[in-house]
Amino acid sequence: MKTKKLSILFVIKQSKQNKRGLCPINFRITYNKKRKEFSTGQFVNPKHWNSKVQRVLSKDVNYNYINGQLSLIAQKLNNTFLKLQLQQDEFNVGDISNLYFGWGRMKEDTLVSYYNKYLAKISKLIGKDIKEPTYKKFEYVKGFLESFIQFKFKTKDIALKRLELLFLDDLEYYLKTERNLGQATINKIIQRLRRPVKEAVSEGYLDKDPFMLYKAKTIKTRVVFLSPEELQIFEKATFTQPKLQLVKDLFIFCCYTGLAYNELSRLEHKHIQKGFDDMLWISMKREKTSKDFSIPLLPQAEVLIDKHQSKGSLIFPKISNQKYNSYLKEIGAIIGVEKKLTTHIARKTFASTVLLYNDVPMEIVSELLGHSSMKITQDSYGKIVQKKISLEMVRLRKQTKKDIFN
Secondary structure, three states: OOOOOEEEEEEEOHHHOOOOOOEEEEEEEEEOOEEEEEEEEEEEOHHHEEOOOOEEOOOOOOHHHHHHHHHHHHHHHHHHHHHHHHOOOOOOHHHHHHHHOOOOOOOOOEHHHHHHHHHHHHHOOEOOOEOHHHHHHHHHHHHHHHHHHHHHHOOOOOEHHHOOHHHHHHHHHHHHHOOOOOHHHHHHHHHHHHHHHHHHHHOOOOOOOOOOOOOOOOOOOOOOOOOHHHHHHHHHOOOOOHHHHHHHHHHHHHHOOOOOHHHHHOOEHHHEEEOOOOOEEEEEEOOOOOOEEEEEOOHHHHHHHHHOOOOOOEOOOOOOHHHHHHHHHHHHHHHOOOOOOOHHHHHHHHHHHHHHHHOOOHHHHHHHHOOOOHHHHHHHHHHHHHHHHHHHHHHHHHHHHHHHHO
């Protein structure tokens, strides 16, 4: 194994020459391809400096004193370096300079330990800056982190300074092969793990972000939604069981409003307001982003609100997400729709079949879905627009041929 060496270089800073024509002398230490530079507190006439031997020439009146100070600095740096080597622990150029100046070594901590501190910190923000489900997602990541460290390193924790880009590559491989997780889930786990690591950098536990060059693998996802024909089949279906009929109505309502389950389940009469155009609008906060949003009520959605007028503040009867999805699965089997029905599919049906297929501009779709940027909408629904263009071009070809032969 090649021993890493400490390089000490004395240089003058000619760009910082003072009024007396003297330049400051700095010392530059380099270790493991990283370097730091500091002032020696000494000054010299640049004509009296020998850069080859890094010392003051004898013609300078203070050469003896200055050269003695430089030698003392070099000796102290070498002693500091030797002291760190004898500790038989990993260290970096920051540790060398910190110990030299008497600042002590850089802060040290371990990954799981620091992650626990981060969890404790953000737990106090629940209900203020973050929601409890968000905290639970970070807590969920901790379990995978601990199991990976045990699997890979045969220990319960590792030092933060051991982190490198390869750590994420190995973690990704472990989650894929040992835990059978999909790429989308893996990307989310790594994304949340990187948050406290970045914070560790800002707090001085790490010199730099070890995962700076990491690029998440892109996922090619197919947007699943009900076609106009499938939506029509769904709307025409009737059920004798009240629960199935309710869930069918809720699903159709989401297809014409784009509401997520959490928004649907807390929709109240106060959220239905008359807009500037004298039309009825849904006005509430987006559960995911806590941002205000407004959606105009289409006739199909208005009919369902009138149908389910309840005495309480909520518009629709309450039903758990689990039961809702279970009944949707049952409905799909009954009416012959093979797609896995969820509120998310209803939201995508709203964007695709209800809006884009009816020539609603992409920027309006983006606004109604509450996306933070147009790119998110374009990435998700761009192909649907292409399909719409293709259908229109087929129609145009047929019309053109008809005009030619008539």
